[in-house]
Amino acid sequence: MMRFLAACLVVLSGSVGALASQVTVASWNLGWHMDLETVQHWIGECSKNYVEDPATGKFKPSQEAGFQPGWxxxxFKIEGWDVGRLPVCKVYTAGGTVRVNLEAYRKRQQQIANFIARSIPADIIAFQEVSGEQSVREVLPNGDSDYDFCPVTGYKVQRLVIAWKKTLGEKVSCAIEDTLSLPANPDDKRPRPGLALTLKIDGKLLRIMDVHLKSSCVSPFDGGNLEGTGKDCMILQQQVDPLENWIESAAADGAKIVLLGDFNRNFWHELRDQRPARTDASGTSSPRPAGVLSRSLIEEIADGQPANANLEVLDEHCQISDAGQALCTQAEIRDLTTPETQLLASDNYLGCRNPVGLDHILIGPGITSDGPAEHLSIGNLGGNKAGTPNGKDQLLAISDHCPMIARLNF
Incomplete structure (x- = not known):
């Protein structure tokens, strides 16, 4: 009898130890999002009057006749304007640049907070294009009191922040992954770094990497050839090795890996590109020979080697009508036409200007997903309205991206 009870205890304790932990993760590019202090400074600079210097073609602050407002x-033509410090003035457009007022920006912040509370039931949210931790604190529900933060500090104004619920687990580390910013490059050719958070949840390590890779090299189907000579594709090409190196290093201690964010690259198009993944046709599981270029970011970073770092990109679904989902499926197969993209981005579909193809969630071995990653519709919150000058009827889009969410077990 005693041996039977002991055996039962062993079975039960093994079952408890084997219970999977559950965590819901989300990724959202908030589109040049700023905290209120930065917004006030930005509005002030954009509201100044500038006049062009004919000799240089640059604009300088001036009260002279013939001036133009910064909006x-x-x-890039304003002398001394540092887009690493402040966004361009033309962030919001509605038949022209929206001359943003502070009241409209406060309303936008409240709309983001309401949307997160209502539609993003996530334990961990990885943000891109935010000015810093304070900008995220200002849009989280319940006055941010339920969350802790892992932020990028320094670098340029389009920063990364990961927020997670304090009750989820213990923070082990928060690290800025500088290698992704290509520090050997000159400043004008340095993209954004990565951001890695490691948590201990139920005694297990979960490592989350938030990325916002180089833009304007999206798909081999629309001329975005990763191996090409275009400036943006050449920079993205340089980010392949640092990203793969981080993945392999991050999994070495047995941590479970999640890689998510705005990759500015359509992985589905890469996987459907019939050309070899490398310019010399070598396999991606072996080191890339010197001088050989990659055509496929996803096939390099998810090459199956080493086995504990073999990432899988989650299938994606759009939380909209059947017709909208059919269009989302088509977007994974081919480059959508302009009218199709506009339809998918409209209020009755996903509502964001960049609806699909840029944002992804990848998981490593030992993690499973309860269904596909979901692109969440923001509906009519993705549009701008200029309103009357400094009027209360001005509206600002909460983002040009839609959030993505996935429910994971590990």
Whole structure:
């Protein structure tokens, strides 16, 4: 009898130890999102009057006749404007640049907070394009009191922040992954770093990497050839090795890995590209020979080697009508036409200007997902309205991206 009870205890304790932990993760690019202090400074700079210097073609602050407000000028032509410190003025457009007022920005923040509370039941939210931790605190429900934070500090204004519920587990580390920012490059060719958070949940390590890779090299189907000579694709090509190196290193201590964010790359198109993944046709599971370029980011970072770092990109689903989901499925097979993209981005579908193809969630061995990753519709919250000058009827989009969410077990 005693041996029977002892055997039962062993079985029960083994079952408890084998119970899977559950965590819901989300990723959201908030589109040049700022905290209120930064917003006030930005509005002030964009509201200044500038005049062009004919000799240089640059604009300088001036009260002279013939001036233009900063809202109407390409910020790259304003002398001394640092887009690493402040966004361009043309973030919000509605038949022209929306001249943002502070009241409208406060309303936008409240709409984001309401949306998160209502539609993003996540334990961990990885944000991209935020000015810093304070900008995230200002849009989380319950005055941010339920969350802890892992932020990127320094670098440029489009930063990363990971927020997680304090009750989830113990923070082990929060690390800025500088290698993804290509520190050997000149400043104008340095993309954003990565951000890695390690948590201990139910005694197990979960490591989350938030990324926002180089933009404007999206798909081999629309001319975005990763192996090409375009400036943006050349920079993204340089990020392949640092990203793969992080994945392999991050899994070495037995941690479970989640990689998510705005990759600015359509992985589904890469997987459907019939060309070899490398320019020399070598297999991606072996080291890439010197001088050989990659055509497929996903096939490099999810190459099956080593086995404990073999990532899987989650299937994606759109939380909209059957017709909308059919369009989302088509977007994984081919490059959508402009009218199709506009339809998918409309209020009755996903509502965000960049509806699919940029954001992904990847999981490593030992993690399973309860269904596909979901693209959440933001509906009519993705549009702008200029309103009357400094009027209360001005509306600002909560983002040009839709959030993505996945329910994971590990």
């Amino acid at each position: 109407d000028i390409d910020a």
